[in-house]
Amino acid sequence: xxxxxxxxxxxxxxxxxxxxxxxxxxxxxxxxxxxxxxxxxxxxxxxxxxxxxxxxxxxxxxxxxxxxxxxxxxxxxxxxxxxxxxxxxxxxxxxxxxxxxxxxxxxxxxxxxxxxxxxxxxxxxxxxxxxxxxxxxxxxxxxxxxxxxxxxxxxxxxxxxxxxxxxxxxxxxxxxxxxxxxxxxxxxxxxxxxxxxxxxxxxxxxxxxxxxxxxxxxxxxxxxxxxxxxxxxxxxxxxxxxxxxxxxxxxxxxxxxxxxxxxxxxxxxxxxxxxxxxxxxxxxxxxxxxxxxxxxxxxxxxxxxxxxxxxxxxxxxxxxxxxxxxxxxxxxxxxxxxxxxxxxxxxxxxxxxxxxxxxxxxxxxxxxxxxxxxxxxxxxxxxxxxxxxxxxxxxxxxxxxxxxxxxxxxxxxxxxxxxxxxxxxxxxxxxxxxxxxxxxxxxxxxxxxxxxxxxxxxxxxxxxxxxxxxxxxxxxxxxxxxxxxxxxxxxxxxxxxxxxxxxxxxxxxxxxxxxxxxxxxxxxxxxxxxxxxxxxxxxxxxxxxxxxxxxxxxxxxxxxxxxxxxxxxxxxxxxxxxxxxxxxxxxxxxxxxxx
Amino acid sequence: xxxxxxxxxxxxxxxxxxxxxxxxxxxxxxxxxxxxxxxxxxxxxxxxxxxxxxxxxxxxxxxxxxxxxxxxxxxxxxxxxxxxxxxxxxxxxxxxxxxxxxxxxxxxxxxxxxxxxxxxxxxxxxxxxxxxxxxxxxxxxxxxxxxxxxxxxxxxxxxxxxxxxxxxxxxxxxxxxxxxxxxxxxxxxxxxxxxxxxxxxxxxxxxxxxxxxxxxxxxxxxxxxxxxxxxxxxxx
Numbered sequence: 168x169x170x171x172x173x174x175x176x177x178x179x180x181x182x183x184x185x186x187x188x189x190x191x192x193x194x195x196x197x198x199x200x201x202x203x204x205x206x207x208x209x210x211x212x213x214x215x216x217x218x219x220x221x222x223x224x225x226x227x228x229x230x231x232x233x234x235x236x237x238x239x240x241x242x243x244x245x246x247x248x249x250x251x252x253x254x255x256x257x258x259x260x261x262x263x264x265x266x267x268x269x270x271x272x273x274x275x276x277x278x279x280x281x282x283x284x285x286x287x288x289x290x291x292x293x294x295x296x297x298x299x300x301x302x303x304x305x306x307x308x309x310x311x312x313x314x315x316x317x318x319x320x321x322x323x324x325x326x327x328x329x330x331x332x333x334x335x336x337x338x339x340x341x342x343x344x345x346x347x348x349x350x351x352x353x354x355x356x357x358x359x360x361x362x363x364x365x366x367x368x369x370x371x372x373x374x375x376x377x378x379x380x381x382x383x384x385x386x387x388x389x390x391x392x393x394x395x396x397x398x399x400x401x402x403x404x405x406x407x408x409x410x411x412x413x414x415x416x417x418x419x420x421x422x423x424x425x426x427x428x429x430x431x432x433x434x435x436x437x438x439x440x441x442x443x444x445x446x447x448x449x450x451x452x453x454x455x456x457x458x459x460x461x462x463x464x465x466x467x468x469x470x471x472x473x474x475x476x477x478x479x480x481x482x483x484x485x486x487x488x489x490x491x492x493x494x495x496x497x498x499x500x501x502x503x504x505x506x507x508x509x510x511x512x513x514x515x516x517x518x519x520x521x522x523x524x525x526x527x528x529x530x531x532x533x534x535x536x537x538x539x540x541x542x543x544x545x546x547x548x549x550x551x552x553x554x555x556x557x558x559x560x561x562x563x564x565x566x567x568x569x570x571x572x573x574x575x576x577x578x579x580x581x582x583x584x585x586x587x588x589x590x591x592x593x594x595x596x597x598x599x600x601x602x603x604x605x606x607x608x609x610x611x612x613x614x615x616x617x618x619x620x621x622x623x624x625x626x627x628x629x630x631x632x633x634x635x636x637x638x639x640x641x642x643x644x645x646x647x648x649x650x651x652x653x654x655x656x657x658x659x660x661x662x663x664x665x666x667x668x669x670x671x672x673x674x675x676x677x678x679x680x681x682x683x684x685x686x687x688x689x690x691x692x693x694x695x696x697x698x699x700x701x702x703x704x705x706x707x708x709x710x711x712x713x714x715x716x717x718x719x720x721x722x723x724x725x726x727x728x729x730x731x732x733x734x735x736x737x738x739x740x741x742x743x744x745x746x747x748x749x750x751x752x753x754x755x756x757x758x759x760x761x762x
Numbered sequence: 763x764x765x766x767x768x769x770x771x772x773x774x775x776x777x778x779x780x781x782x783x784x785x786x787x788x789x790x791x792x793x794x795x796x797x798x799x800x801x802x803x804x805x806x807x808x809x810x811x812x813x814x815x816x817x818x819x820x821x822x823x824x825x826x827x828x829x830x831x832x833x834x835x836x837x838x839x840x841x842x843x844x845x846x847x848x849x850x851x852x853x854x855x856x857x858x859x860x861x862x863x864x865x866x867x868x869x870x871x872x873x874x875x876x877x878x879x880x881x882x883x884x885x886x887x888x889x890x891x892x893x894x895x896x897x898x899x900x901x902x903x904x905x906x907x908x909x910x911x912x913x914x915x916x917x918x919x920x921x922x923x924x925x926x927x928x929x930x931x932x933x934x935x936x937x938x939x940x941x942x943x944x945x946x947x948x949x950x951x952x953x954x955x956x957x958x959x960x961x962x963x964x965x966x967x968x969x970x971x972x973x974x975x976x977x978x979x980x981x982x983x984x985x986x987x988x989x990x991x992x993x994x995x996x997x998x
Contacts, residue, residue, distance in 0.1 A: 270944065273892070275899075673862040
């Protein structure tokens, strides 16, 4: 069947921070650019980021990008690629200042400069003591950033396709990416977007877990599309559980609360982080804090009637500071925990928050995949940035505030690289292979005609429970093995999911079913990659890889200092080496990680 | 609140199959963990997957799930179930064309937002570092920049219902003032010119529905008053 085709120089999928930052690069360069987004841009999940964006501006005390780089490598448990990490940390000041020039309403110091607060894992002088590096707009940094970026795009006249869902990547026989197919929600029409550069900025997929800080729209659409098109997914076993999700509700409470002086307490009122991280205490990195919290709960020192959460205490802070620096947290706490944090501590539990892995890229934003004897060859015409991409700057554990930095730096660099590549190419657009379009149409047709299939809601729930129970903060060899077979069973249900709503007009049941097809790719890749990695590193901690003198923290650098690559076809795994050589400075040498 | 049953009357209209809109009667069993109206709506959708509404962050920052709840505009994710009566009537935001069920066409709303040039205008060459702003100057933006563009205010405003094509509406005007109030912005005079018109600004008759409707406790009417003050100041 023939479908409508639209032609652009570049197509960006996703209008969160990374997509909007890339869009600016393309629009301002004068290329004909389309941004496809499931939701109006300011509804993207970047809006929910709270605590800040990292940059070693040194507005309140001495700081240096090299210290930031050290912290990021250490935070990543040495799985991050040191070239990409150096690139990101060196670019941080530039992209944050740009954002200020775009109009972002950062809080200010008395000298009128951008306000900075301490954040977990960010230290001065190569790990010595916490440093003020997180540039913040109260506790609404993501909201302020997303709106500023959207506003700048309004100025740049960027062309948006709002409430369109990208469905499949279009690749030709040579592996070149030629665009995407997409569905207009309002009409149900499917259109092929032809482009010389396709940039994925589709965000995370935290909705694979039952308890998540993520928005409903975080369904890993870019990862699903990439996987179906034969692109591997990198380091999918590494998921960040944020220490402070509101118990029961999952809503995020920023680490900035601890940056402003908040303290985690167990049922005895003890500041237990002093035992787990004597130096950084409550500002240790997220994987460390989450594990400490779960250990406290498992050992019977949890709070509440079921002893299943701990408390985040800011009652000792000046109420004026709370209302000035943490007004959003005050509101969230009252709304979702039913407690006024000025008077009572907030019940919190570790909650799935961020996907460290993703579509493999280099620091220029090009998607890379194995080809011939090389493990990282750029896929022509394909770029990715932000949470959907794996550069890899976060490795096995991301530091707070590095996600907003990641999307600015790599949104910009992916945009810049795409502009260069499009300008270099003198050839006309290649024709779109009909098979790629037929694959999309077959998926839609399958959904429209499925009889006696599985219920979307039930299949999604089964996936989320399986991930939560088999692949959480602490992982167990037998549970992982069982998890693999369970998640593959769920996948069979997803393949025959049925919707009752057959309308062409804004059919959200169809959208949810299509999203589930993306989520399940992410869930399967996560479980299989996690089952296979027989060590503990960063956010991936297994019972059969304990802390020993030979393997501190259970990390096994001899066998596992490498990135996982999962391929959808045959659920095959492969591995590629970690880039330990930075761009200009010396390698940050491997050592035991302690805070 | 364990296993309470809640009755809903929900505005339904699918142009693909319905000749005209109707109110659907539907009930849902709530669990003790269901706190917000959106929790109940997600359960309703699991029962009837054709029920269509927008939602995303479920924590009141993305602005997707604005609707009319028992006659009042609000966000489903910030509306406590315990505060709702036994029967809840859900309708789309008033005054905008309806695409389907609770999903409205927000084109006109965003057109008005875009009309106020919602971006910082400063034509000086950008400095190497940030443009300085004192904490007090920055405080002027509080109560303005937090807007989530949910449209609860504008679609509660009778002036916007009458003239959605000509009157900017409270959401757009709140943002107009956000840039006027920003010491880094140089286009105050141009911004005031853009609003000095019988309709764009002056259709505000201080009805105050906007203040009542805002789920973020912002005050568009105060911002509108400040724009009017600025116009008076420059006239004398």
